Amino acid sequence: KQEVTQIPAALSVPEGENLVLNCSFTDSAIYNLQWFRQDPGKGLTSLLLIQSSQREQTSGRLNASLDKSSGRSTLYIAASQPGDSATYLCAGLNAGGTSYGKLTFGQGTILTVHP
Amino acid sequence: DGGITQSPKYLFRKEGQNVTLSCEQNLNHDAMYWYRQDPGQGLRLIYYSQIVNDFQKGDIAEGYSVSREKKESFPLTVTSAQKNPTAFYLCAGRQRNTGELFFGEGSRLTVL
Numbered sequence: 010k011q012e013v014t015q016i017p018a019a020l021s022v023p024e025g026e027n028l029v030l031n032c033s034f035t036d037s038a039i040y041n042l043q044w045f046r047q048d049p050g051k052g053l054t055s056l057l058l059i060q061s062s063q064r065e066q067t068s069g070r071l072n073a074s075l076d077k078s079s080g081r082s083t084l085y086i087a088a089s090q091p092g093d094s095a096t097y098l099c100a101g102l103n104a105g106g107t108s109y110g111k112l113t114f115g116q117g118t119i120l121t122v123h124p
Numbered sequence: 125d126g127g128i129t130q131s132p133k134y135l136f137r138k139e140g141q142n143v144t145l146s147c148e149q150n151l152n153h154d155a156m157y158w159y160r161q162d163p164g165q166g167l168r169l170i171y172y173s174q175i176v177n178d179f180q181k182g183d184i185a186e187g188y189s190v191s192r193e194k195k196e197s198f199p200l201t202v203t204s205a206q207k208n209p210t211a212f213y214l215c216a217g218r219q220r221n222t223g224e225l226f227f228g229e230g231s232r233l234t235v236l
Contacts, residue, residue, distance in 0.1 A: 043224065045227075052227040058222060102223050102225075110155055111180075112169070114168075116166040
């Protein structure tokens with residue numbers, strides 16, 4: 010059974026800092042890994058999607074990497090801003106077997122960027 | 125306007141009543157998902173469907189039921205058998221070629 014863990018559970022940083030959020034998964038047979046952002050009381054917004062054949066994806070100040078062999082993904086946020094404050098979640102899409110098509114989420118990292 | 129549409133946004137239910145949450149999509153997604161989120165916790169998979177007229181149980185399917193009669197629609201019924209139904213419910217659709225997941229805005233169910 011796929012298990013996804015996110016570290017740290019919460020992070021508070023001053024504005025302008027670069028930061029790294031971590032996501033680890035137990036089953037390397039994933040089709041892709043996706044990072045999301047969730048604001049309080051809202052749905053999830055897709056940030057970056059990394060296919061299993063890729064090693065990283067970039068969008069603006071965000072960069073996500075994927076290392077299937079070690080079961081890890083990281084989300085790098087450059088020059089953080091107060092508007093980045095939210096919960097960040099990662100999810101792996103299972104590639105095959107009885108869990109094909111199933112996505113498993115981590116518990117999320119609550120990020121607070123203070124001015 | 126397109127995407128994943130969930131309704132209602134807020135719903136109150138008395139104990140012992142069934143309630144159905146709507147999820148509609150116009151993105152031509154084959155696969156659709158229902159997740160439950162409790163305060164301070166991640167998302168837990170209730171049911172998912174990869175094609176019309178087919179669906180699979182997720183990790184916490186007890187007390188819930190779904191149907192997938194049309195590609196565009198994947199309603200979730202929270203039955204009276206669900207012992208702790210108060211939660212935030214999220215529906216999602218998955219794009220076929222990339223596997224990217226897109227979410228609706230969620231439905232918050234409160235049992236009085």
